[in-house]
Amino acid sequence: MTVTADPVTDIMEDAPDPIDQLSALEEAYGEPVRAQYVERGAFLPPQPDDQHMDAAAEFYFQLRTAGFPLAGMGIGLRCGVKYERTQALLIPDFYVKHRRPTDLDEAYRRTHKGWYSIDLLALVGEVTSTNHETDTGPKYRTYAAAGVPVYVLLHRQEGKAYAYSDPVSAPERGDPHYATKTEVEIGRPLPLPEPYPALETEFLLER
Numbered sequence: 698m699t700v701t702a703d704p705v706t707d708i709m710e711d712a713p714d715p716i717d718q719l720s721a722l723e724e725a726y727g728e729p730v731r732a733q734y735v736e737r738g739a740f741l742p743p744q745p746d747d748q749h750m751d752a753a754a755e756f757y758f759q760l761r762t763a764g765f766p767l768a769g770m771g772i773g774l775r776c777g778v779k780y781e782r783t784q785a786l787l788i789p790d791f792y793v794k795h796r797r798p799t800d801l802d803e804a805y806r807r808t809h810k811g812w813y814s815i816d817l818l819a820l821v822g823e824v825t826s827t828n829h830e831t832d833t834g835p836k837y838r839t840y841a842a843a844g845v846p847v848y849v850l851l852h853r854q855e856g857k858a859y860a861y862s863d864p865v866s867a868p869e870r871g872d873p874h875y876a877t878k879t880e881v882e883i884g885r886p887l888p889l890p891e892p893y894p895a896l897e898t899e900f901l902l903e904r
Contacts, residue, residue: 715786734786735835745826748901752824752851753790756896760793760820763894767794767819775812776843785839786812791849793820793893815843820893822849829854842866842873847890851883851898858887858898 715734745753753770760768769792776785794817798806806813821840823832832850840848841864848861861875881887884902886895 715784733788734784735831735839736785738835745824748853749790749824749826752853752901753822755900756822756824756849756851757791759894759896760791765793765893767797768792769794773812774815774818775809776815776839785815785835787815787836787839789818789821790824791822792818795819815840815845818843818845820847820849820889821845822851824851825853837861837875838873840864841875847893848875849887849889849896851901853883853901856883857881858883858896860887860889862890 757768757770770790771788772792773786773788776787796817798813798817802813802817823836825832829852833852837848837850841861844864844866846862846864848859848864850859850861852859858881860879861877862879863876864873865876866873877890879888881898883898885899886897888895
């Protein structure tokens with residue numbers, strides 16, 4: 698297995714379980730890493746910079762203070778959708794859960810070596826890094842295929858924020874996608890579907 702300094706995109710089709718692939722990647726590094734897996738490939742996101750972490754924490758804080766106590770950061774999620782290449786192990790930058798994990802959810806997590814089911818999520822958010830193509834392509838398709846109701850994307854390279862909703866995951870309709878997209882320039886509030894508040898993005902202009 699080859700490991701590079703940039704996001705790892707080695708395609709490892711022989712190994713049937715992506716969880717084992719990520720475990721092998723961490724073992725190769727000799728320390729914990731934020732390895733993820735999407736569309737038949739394991740990848741290692743670049744170390745997030747201060748603006749990336751600040752934006753994710755700010756959106757998490759806004760959702761919490763707006764009355765969404767199930768907003769969080771840093772959880773590992775498994776998407777097991779059986780649609781072409783869409784099987785994934787992802788760590789979103791921020792999210793809102795449908796519910797607190799039940800005993801069944803915790804049993805799922807133990808069975809899948811620490812990864813919760815993506816079915817827990819009502820909203821998921823990503824802040825782009827240098828590998829922004831992953832957030833706008835594979836992750837976008839994966840969240841849609843899994844039926845996550847809302848996908849929030851802060852695209853720092855474009856200077857825009859997006860809210861995607863109404864996921865379409867039926868294979869007969871082509872690649873998974875979101876039927877509704879809301880787009881604003883960074884600095885303007887990003888409207889989200891009910892019952893969520895608009896997310897303020899003006900703070901990013903001060904960074």
